[in-house]
Amino acid sequence: MSATDKTSIASEAPAPRVEARAATNTILLCAGGACISSGEESCLQALRATLEKYALQDVVKVVETGCMGMCDAGPLMILYPEGVFYQKLKPSDMEQIVSEHLLKGRIVESKLFVDPSTKVKITSAYDDHPFFTKQVKIATRNMGVIDPMSIEEYIARDGYFALRKVLQEMTPEQVIDTLKKSGLRGRGGAGFPTGLKWELTRKVPGKEKFVLCNADEGDPGAFMDRSILEGDPHSVLEAMAIAGYAVGAQKGYVYIRAEYPLAIERLTEGIKQAKEYGLFGENIMGSGFSFDLEIRMGAGAFVCGEETALIESVEGKRGQPRVKPPFPAQKGVWNKPTLNNNVETYANIPPIILNGPEWFTRIGTEKSKGTKVFCLAGKIKNTGLVEVPIGITLREVVYDIGGGIPNNKSFKAVQTGGPSGGCIPAEHLDMPIDYETLKTIGTMMGSGGMVFMDEDTCMVDVAKFFLQFSVDESCGKCTPCREGNRVMYEILERITNGEGEEGDIERLETLGQSIIDSSLCGLGQTSPQPVLSTIRFFRDEYEAHIREKRCPAKVCRSLIRYHIDESKCVGCTACARVCPVAAISGSLRKPHRIDPEICTRCGSCIEVCRFGAISKITPI
């Protein structure tokens, strides 16, 4: 076999770690960018050759994975079933690993991975909840590690060292240059290059400028900004001071939604502590640079997350978007040049300053550098918040980190980008997650919320939910957004009520496109996306609702009926006792019946029946 043949086999090998773990002997070799550049390919060839030499090629499975997140120690390998972690591999190490570890079960001590922070050798990645193993923590580096109310603990983890470095050793231009080189892009949704935004703001003339932090997080399914602010408020504060220095601003605002009282409390305390240490306020660290920061609260309007609406709101007005241009960099708060970034964007900045831009560019993909924090919600085992290198595949997120879909159900789709995004169906599970790739299939990275859906989720219902959100949250300024979304919502309501008509799908498509084309702000410009995207991938479900009055996932209440199978019902009366509306009749030990006229489709009876006698039927 030639070398190229071998590599192609490796890339065909299935990637999911969960499956790999079950296999008797599996070797995971990191084929992330950094590991490849430090010699992963020659290690792979040597490994395969060695396995062949010992005739192990058929019993040991070799899988190349995406970046394992410890690039400095690459090339890396994990051996299962034990989960032993080896680092800094060379082709010449393969002989020892195969002959000692695989054949004799003896761990090769000298190659064990050493935890860079604790200096402890890690024998096993196996103890750990798989949730943690693929994470690379930059923006969330201190979350859950330090006491958020203690600036000292933040300093213990190199906090405010970046601010010091910037103020005492760097010019504003150098700071901006570092950010530009790092390739950091905005994490608030649009992915605009951060360094470029800083440069634009710096170049606008003006003595008075402002720095804003957008903490109005409201995308359903996104909660990273809250978690970062609650767990590590200083990382954002430090970055905002750095931003102030770089763009030439002395004042800043954190605009945060009022639904986050704990984050507000911790930020307020953080600002106070930073001022006490002289890390905020007048003449910071004797540099002559002064920076003051205040918190402004929202009051329950999602659209205020849009940066121009946010600016209006900071000024104490209704949060209605302004026409762009002028952009905030030119005319922002009080018409002064203003820099606005998202919480997570800021949280990335101190480590970039300290570790240098090259370090950051080693993580991620060609066009999207670094990590992204994703929030896993909905039908996924490990709901939570994860930070992973950009470009990781969806499959890794779902099965490795997320632990798969609960209750042995199958993965149906994931919604990314919230009410502005779209869904990704199972056929795209192996797609890398980055700004560009997501766009090609009609969705977007957005703020990083991921809402998982299993086979029991109705995609028309999902689209309806997101649209209702946009209807509720439209600020009402533009007619297409205000009225168009409502009309679309009514069509969806009809479809899910079993009153859909031929032509509804096409109506949704044209109406959606016109809302996209004629709305002023990002809310209206994206609100039809969830509908368009579910139509694109699940058109058959729409058609089933409209033509057959059938909800394939058995969710839409008007299209389903609860039914008791008389042959399975033993007459235990459990269902009749839980039914809140007394729709179930029947006497003890006799088959029971559900009256569809009374039944409200609440689903309680199905849960209590231990004999599996109750089921949902569609169409009715």
Added chain:
Amino acid sequence: MAKVKSLEELMKIKEKSLKDLQMRDTEKKGKIVVAMGTCGIAAGAKDTLQAIVRELADNKVDDMSVVQSGCMGLCEVEPTVEVHMEGQAPIIYGHVTPEQARRIVQQHILSGKVVSDLMVKKGEI
């Protein structure tokens, strides 16, 4: 509080608090960290924290510090509690209800045995 003006001053604060953070050279035997993000609190972390403090007091344990942190992101197993005994790898427990919290104090703090059925992770996160 003295204002920080130089790298040296910042280093001093760092070194001092790093010891506390890593449980080195402190008078305490260890620390218990309760994740107190809104997510944890919504899942009941306040009750958990209270139960830990009470159980420690009831057993006259005064060489453990109890502190709070933000969350570590695994909502599924909230409320989460980390037990870090001096010289040992920290253990993170999930689904810590007040009853389980009392068990952790009894078993892990008082008898030195890890409560393995609640453990989600060993080592730093």
Added chain:
Amino acid sequence: MVVDQTLEKVREIIEAVEKEQSLEEGDILLNCLHRVQDVYQNFVPSEAAELVAERLKVPLSKVYEVLTFYTMFSTKLRGKYVIRVCNSLPCHVTGGSQIIDALFKELKVGFGGTTEDGLFTLEKTGCLGLCGVGPVIMINDEFYGNLTVDRVAEILADYRARGEAGV
């Protein structure tokens, strides 16, 4: 008189907010209104709105524009406890509709309604950022996650007891 005393308090709030924080004129309106609303039971009465307008030197019409635009403000008296139930997809797919049904049933009011005893007002809200522990509700400033129908009943009973105890 009680009204005068409360107005006095509003005056104090405005002064406190002004002293604490004001980078530029006008930017403290929302923060002020939040605190005023906390003084009155979850709403901003007209006399307080007038006072805020006068003190912050903004036209009263603007104060009302703001009060009506943002869903967290109310110009009508609300219950002692405002229950906000998350109505976004992640909570929905994890069982949110059952929680909403249970709230309707327990409180016997719809969205926007206040219970007869004046204790609760039920409102729906977009995602509260706690989807990992959904379904979620927020009662004034407290959050409750991983809800089940039984848990909802427990929580409400707890608040009823608190309401009676006058805390």
